[in-house]
Amino acid sequence: MHPFAYVAPNTVAEAVAVLAEHGDRARPLAGGTDLLVKARANVWELDAVVDVKNIPELMSLSVNGDGLSIGAGVPCYQVYENEEIQAQYPGIVDGASIIGGIQVQSRAGLGGNLCNAAPSADGIPSLIAYGAVAKISGSNGNREVAIEDFATGPSRTVLDNDELLTSIEVPKPAANSGAAYTRFIPRNEMDIAVAAVGAFVQLDSSGQNFESARIALASVGPTPILAKAAGDSLAGKPVNDESIDAAAALAKDAATPITDMRGTVDQRKHLVEVLTGRMLRQAVERARG
């Protein structure tokens, strides 16, 4: 591992200044469960890591009338152990609770999962499905980016070298809505998705019709994917096998997987169709309470 300096600033401005000074030779450190692995494998040669955990706003987690705000350094266990988040954002809990084992979940968070930009990131599909937004601070000010636009390729994001993810803002789910996320893995735990699907649905007050839906896929393209046509196809449709199966077929069309050691193109596309149907039905169940 290339020797690097460790700095732990107390403000976003100081963190951004260090990142700006070092360009691609500095990285923010949140949970470190990807960063230290990549530094050790010399994927990244770093001169400095910027620990963000002393910056209060990056460690804050709040649920209020506007929605859910997840500081970029908040670890997974704080998200999935939070009873308000369990009640209001079950799709996010589904993802956060299967990233690594308990040790990893003590450190790894959704902010890091987003910035690491793995195509298989378990934390990202539900954030896309809920319509979440990434808040970014940099040398030239602040900006917001929709989660589905954040990753630009495997391990690549919209962040410039002098920019820092500060929080993820998830809008408050509408009444009669529900969400769910799952992945297919050949083991029970501690594995990387062969394919994964997150779904968010909003039903009408009768609970019998879709008002809107958002479906997001992982491990079936260079980045997590918003399957927009699949979700949009459900607007105004009754909740039944026909509408759900049609949306699942559209989600399958949106998948652009490769064949690798985890699965083939055909298997992954098939999995997307099956998992989309399952997650839509589970999201509906949750929406109906």
Add this chain to the structure above:
Amino acid sequence: MTTNFPSKVHITTTINGQQHELLVPGYMSLLDTLRELIGLTGTKEGCLDGNCGACTVNVDGRIVDSCLVLGAEVDGKEVKTVEGMATPEGLHPLQQAFLEEAALQCGICTPGFLVAAKGLLDNEPSPSEGRIRHWLAGNLCRCTGYDKIVRAVQKASS
């Protein structure tokens, strides 16, 4: 903040109840800090990438893989390792149960399993078998297998 990075970071940390003041290189893992600077070699190095859990320690009440934590990050924190489990009066109940259930062969994974299991039982004294297996999914054993380990943790449960 942006210039004159110290090559080493000055930290004060409590390890198994004892306060230590250390100068750690910024890139040194907590695992190496414990083994190389403090001489606490009970914590083992396995995969070095967060899969095997052999290096599990407890930091401020949460179990972590010490290979994926920097020593500099535990400034002001309380670290507990396998060396902190037994007392002069005897082994920790988990250690005793591992012996009685023959829950180890080569022993490399054992400190990680013990610290991880203690992290569970400290908060949930009577977990189900399923809960134990889920909690220990981040710890790998290549010789004993998991049944004996799970039985030992069940035996140490109240």
